[in-house]
Amino acid sequence: MSAASRIITFVPPRHPAAIDLAGKDRARDFALPLLDGQQRPLRDLRISVTDRCNLRCTYCMPREVFDQDYSFLPRGDLLTFEEIERIAQVFVRLGVQKIRLTGGEPLLRRGIEQLIERLSRMQTATGEPLQIALTTNGVLLARKARALRDAGLSRVTVSLDGLSDATFRRMSGSDVDVHTILDGIAAAQSAGLAPVKVNMVVKRGANEHEIVPMAEYFRSSGVVLRFIEYMDVGTSNGWRMDEVVPAREILDRIAVHHPLQQLEPSQLGEVAERWRYADGGGEIGVIASVTQAFCHECSRARISTDGKLYTCLFAGDGLDLRSPLRAGASDRGLSGLVADRWEQRNDRYSQQRHLISVRNRDKVEMSYIGG
Ligand code: SAM
Ligand code: SF4
Ligand code: SF4
Numbered sequence: 001m002s003a004a005s006r007i008i009t010f011v012p013p014r015h016p017a018a019i020d021l022a023g024k025d026r027a028r029d030f031a032l033p034l035l036d037g038q039q040r041p042l043r044d045l046r047i048s049v050t051d052r053c054n055l056r057c058t059y060c061m062p063r064e065v066f067d068q069d070y071s072f073l074p075r076g077d078l079l080t081f082e083e084i085e086r087i088a089q090v091f092v093r094l095g096v097q098k099i100r101l102t103g104g105e106p107l108l109r110r111g112i113e114q115l116i117e118r119l120s121r122m123q124t125a126t127g128e129p130l131q132i133a134l135t136t137n138g139v140l141l142a143r144k145a146r147a148l149r150d151a152g153l154s155r156v157t158v159s160l161d162g163l164s165d166a167t168f169r170r171m172s173g174s175d176v177d178v179h180t181i182l183d184g185i186a187a188a189q190s191a192g193l194a195p196v197k198v199n200m201v202v203k204r205g206a207n208e209h210e211i212v213p214m215a216e217y218f219r220s221s222g223v224v225l226r227f228i229e230y231m232d233v234g235t236s237n238g239w240r241m242d243e244v245v246p247a248r249e250i251l252d253r254i255a256v257h258h259p260l261q262q263l264e265p266s267q268l269g270e271v272a273e274r275w276r277y278a279d280g281g282g283e284i285g286v287i288a289s290v291t292q293a294f295c296h297e298c299s300r301a302r303i304s305t306d307g308k309l310y311t312c313l314f315a316g317d318g319l320d321l322r323s324p325l326r327a328g329a330s331d332r333g334l335s336g337l338v339a340d341r342w343e344q345r346n347d348r349y350s351q352q353r354h355l356i357s358v359r360n361r362d363k364v365e366m367s368y369i370g371g
Pocket of ligand 3: 294295296298299300311312313314347348349350351
């Protein structure tokens, strides 16, 4: 694991939003939202619940690197559900409105429904129910969708990079068939987890021929298909710029068959550009993190499987929250650590990717930090 450890000095909270807790003080959180060095609020939290996965996607966990000798985190290093709940509560008090569980493959984490149940009882600082979402490769979704919904999951995003078994198996480094994933998507829809989103990472020379078939398949199905530009996350996928298929090209390829109209963002900090089929066939999205960086409105924090706070997907190191938590830190102490780190945040990796010094920095793997 390349993530560097850091020794954390305990400091009392500086930001007023960190001076807990209920009642009047919540209103104060909103009068003084927590902002980073680029004036971006803290709104979204992604939590990686496991660094393990039952697939080996070439762009994320290539089999040559993540083989049987690879050292995944030992069990005792993982945050427990109680610890995740406490950390989540701290972030929610600081303004987080949505939590996404991810990984690795989150459905591999035993008892994930119990974690969802705990998190879904929380309220945002404005008193709304906290939105709980999950990103999954869908392999185990058909059998788990109903239980996830019953536990309080609000939304699910399923990753699928092609409709033919040959493409899917090549991309996912596995022998799973596409039907397994499509059954998972159908189960999520019938469990009421609609609208289900499907993420397709597009990689030049690997699955670009699946763009139009995927668009055709999910048109008018109620599923929102989103195309993601292949990113240079981590250090093991051998990323090259010429393997990125720009979002514009993806849209052009689809528009030849079905004219598209752009939609307004549905929420602040929305990373997907939204488009609708002009004939009413539903919505698609493109996530152009490489060709049209959206760092200026990035409101996301990430908690790694072992409890480190990362303020950018491309960061090299994180702030250890697990050690203070296990050493008995109060909510107020944890809140101060998070608020201070957020205020110091200046990350803009995607806007600076053209700088070789930035691009060559050490970066943690996506499966560990949470995609
Ligand atoms: N295992 C789950 C899954 O695949 O949905 C959750 C974790 S995965 C890291 C989260 C998302 O990150 C997936 O949609 C995946 O396709 C995307 N992803 C992983 N590596 C990527 C890369 N190099 N570029 C763009 N997206 C990537
Ligand atoms: Fe696993 Fe998801 Fe990464 Fe694929 S993208 S290897 S399914 S964590
Ligand atoms: Fe946010 Fe970092 Fe991605 Fe920019 S590069 S959008 S700061 S996660």
